[in-house]
Amino acid sequence: MSEAIDRSSAASNNDAYAVALDKIEIWNPDRFKEDTLWPFFARLRKEDPVHYTAESPMGPFWSVTKFDDIMYVDTHHEIFSSEGGITIDEQDENFELPMFIAMDPPKHDLQRKTVSGVVAPPNLVKLEGTIRERVCKILDALPRDETFNWVDKVSIELTTQMLATLFDFPFEERSKLTYWSDLITADETSGLYESEEHRQGELLKCLEYFTGLWNQRVNTPGGNDLISMLAHGESTKNMPPMEYLGNLVLLIVGGNDTTRNSISGGVVALNQNPDQYQKLRNDPSLIPNMVSEIIRWQTPLAHMRRRALQDTELHGKQIKKGDKVVMWYVSGNRDEDTIPNADAFIIDRPKARQHLSFGFGIHRCMGNRLAEMQLRVVWEEILKRFHTVELVGEPARVRSNFVKGYTHVPVRVHAR
Amino acid sequence: MAKINFIEHNGKEHIVDAENGMSVMNAAIDHLVPGIDADCGGECSCATCHVIVDAKWIGVVGRPGDQEESMLDMNPEREVNSRLSCQIRVRDELDGLIVRLPQFQI
Numbered sequence: 001m002s003e004a005i006d007r008s009s010a011a012s013n014n015d016a017y018a019v020a021l022d023k024i025e026i027w028n029p030d031r032f033k034e035d036t037l038w039p040f041f042a043r044l045r046k047e048d049p050v051h052y053t054a055e056s057p058m059g060p061f062w063s064v065t066k067f068d069d070i071m072y073v074d075t076h077h078e079i080f081s082s083e084g085g086i087t088i089d090e091q092d093e094n095f096e097l098p099m100f101i102a103m104d105p106p107k108h109d110l111q112r113k114t115v116s117g118v119v120a121p122p123n124l125v126k127l128e129g130t131i132r133e134r135v136c137k138i139l140d141a142l143p144r145d146e147t148f149n150w151v152d153k154v155s156i157e158l159t160t161q162m163l164a165t166l167f168d169f170p171f172e173e174r175s176k177l178t179y180w181s182d183l184i185t186a187d188e189t190s191g192l193y194e195s196e197e198h199r200q201g202e203l204l205k206c207l208e209y210f211t212g213l214w215n216q217r218v219n220t221p222g223g224n225d226l227i228s229m230l231a232h233g234e235s236t237k238n239m240p241p242m243e244y245l246g247n248l249v250l251l252i253v254g255g256n257d258t259t260r261n262s263i264s265g266g267v268v269a270l271n272q273n274p275d276q277y278q279k280l281r282n283d284p285s286l287i288p289n290m291v292s293e294i295i296r297w298q299t300p301l302a303h304m305r306r307r308a309l310q311d312t313e314l315h316g317k318q319i320k321k322g323d324k325v326v327m328w329y330v331s332g333n334r335d336e337d338t339i340p341n342a343d344a345f346i347i348d349r350p351k352a353r354q355h356l357s358f359g360f361g362i363h364r365c366m367g368n369r370l371a372e373m374q375l376r377v378v379w380e381e382i383l384k385r386f387h388t389v390e391l392v393g394e395p396a397r398v399r400s401n402f403v404k405g406y407t408h409v410p411v412r413v414h415a416r
Numbered sequence: 417m418a419k420i421n422f423i424e425h426n427g428k429e430h431i432v433d434a435e436n437g438m439s440v441m442n443a444a445i446d447h448l449v450p451g452i453d454a455d456c457g458g459e460c461s462c463a464t465c466h467v468i469v470d471a472k473w474i475g476v477v478g479r480p481g482d483q484e485e486s487m488l489d490m491n492p493e494r495e496v497n498s499r500l501s502c503q504i505r506v507r508d509e510l511d512g513l514i515v516r517l518p519q520f521q522i
Contacts, residue, residue, distance in 0.1 A: 074461065075459065109489060116490065125519075351457070353455045354456065358462075360459070361461050362487065368522070369520060
C-alpha cells in the first residue's frame with residue numbers, strides 16, 4: 001500500500017509542476033478525492049502565494065495560501081466580507097440560504113450570540129459525561145475480527161448523536177440529520193440526489209420538519225437547545241423560513257461534518273505514522289495536544305471564502321473591490337514558514353494549537369471546544385480498549401474542495 | 417518589571433515576574449500558567465487568552481480597543497472587566513496586577 005501511495009504522490013508532484021501557473025486548477029475537487037492536492041498548494045506557496053485564477057467553473061477568484069496572509073484576511077472583516085457566501089461556489093440565486101457565518105456585523109454578531117451559549121463552559125461540563133457514555137457504548141458495540149467502516153460506525157454515529165442533543169432532536173430519528181448534512185455538502189457525483197431540484201426539495205422537507213420543532217418550542221420558554229434559542233432570540237425569532245433553514249444548515253454542517261472527519265482523520269494519521277501511534281500508547285497524556293494536531297493535519301474544512309469590499313493590496317497583489325478571495329486553510333496549515341516540518345504528523349508538536357482549522361477573527365469556529373472535547377474523549381476511550389485501530393485498506397475521500405473528509409475508512413480493531 | 421497574579425478559576429494563584437514591553441499573555445505562557453491557550457499566538461484574533469481584570473486594576477489597565485472588543489463581544493463568558501491578555505503590555509504601573517482566568521478559554 002505504501003508503495004502505491006509513493007507512486008501516486010510522485011505522479012501528482014510531477015503534475016503540479018507540469019502546467020503553467022495560470023492553468024493549475026487549484027480548486028479541482030478530484031485532487032481532494034485522490035489526495036493529490038499537496039504539491040499544487042506547495043507550488044503556490046512558493047511561487048505565487050496570493051494567486052489569481054481567471055477562469056474556473058466557479059468564476060474568477062484569488063487563492064491565499066500562506067498562514068500569515070490567511071490570518072490577515074480572516075481578521076480584516078471590514079475589508080473581506082462574508083456576506084452572501086463563504087465557499088468558492090456561489091449559492092443558487094433562486095435558493096439563497098442566509099446564515100450567520102455568511103453575514104457581516106452587526107447582524108452576524110447578534111445571531112451568533114443568540115446560540116453561542118450552547119457551547120459555553122457550563123454546558124460543556126454537562127455534556128462531557130453524556131459524550132463519554134455514548135463513546136463507550138459505540139466502541140463496546142464494534143464488531144471484532146472483521147473489517148468495518150469506521151466512518152459509519154464511529155465518526156458519523158457519535159457526531160450525529162451529539163447534534164441531536166444540541167438540537168434536542170427526536171433521538172430515534174437522528175439519521176435524518178446525517179442525511180441532511182450529507183445532502184448539503186455532497187456534489188452531483190455522490191449519488192445522493194438526482195437533480196438540483198430534487199436536492200432543494202429534500203432541504204425544504206428538512207425545513208418543514210424543523211418548523212414543526214420550532215412550533216413546539218416557541219411557546220415554551222427556557223429551553224437551552226439550539227432550536228429554542230433561535231425561536232426565542234431577539235435577532236432570530238422573526239427570521240424568514242429560508243434564513244431559519246440557512247442557520248440550520250450552518251449548525252448541522254458545522255456541528256457534524258467537521259468533527260466527523262477529524263475523528264476519521266485521526267485513525268488515518270496514526271496508521272500512516274506508526275511511531276506516533278506508539279508514542280501515544282506510551283503516553284496517553286499527549287491526547288489533548290494530539291487532538292489539536294489531528295485538527296491541523298486533517299483541516300476538515302479546506303477553505304473559507306470572502307469578497308473584497310474595497311480595492312486592497314495583499315502580499316504585493318492588487319485585489320479589486322468585488323473580487324472573491326479564498327483562504328485555503330488546508331494550505332496555510334502546511335506552511336513551513338510558520339509551522340516547522342508542517343507535512344509531518346507529530347502528536348507532541350510544540351504550539352499545536354496554533355493552526356488555522358477553526359479560522360480566526362469574528363467568524364472563528366463557535367464549537368471548537370466541543371469538537372476538541374469529543375475527540376479527546378474518543379481517544380481516551382479507544383486507548384483503554386484497543387491496542388490498535390488498524391487501517392486495512394486505502395481510505396476513500398470526499399470529492400469536494402470544501403469538506404475535506406472521508407466516506408470510507410476500513411479498519412479492524414485489536415483489543416489490548 | 418511587574419509582578420502579576422493570575423488566579424485560576426479554582427482559586428489557585430500564580431504570581432509571576434513579567435518584563436516591561438511583553439504582553440501579559442506571554443508572561444503567563446513563559447511561566448506555564450495553566451488556562452491561557454493563546455491559539456492565535458497574540459494576534460488579537462481568537463480570544464483564548466481571555467482574563468478578567470480585578471476591578472481595582474481596570475482603571476490602570478484600560479479598556480479594550482476596537483478589534484479586541486469585537487472578539488470579546490463573541491464570548492458568552494465575557495464580563496465587564498474582560499480583556500484579552502495579549503493586548504495588555506506589561507509596564508511598571510502594573511506591578512501587583514491581579515487577573516482572574518475563566519473556567520475555560522473558548
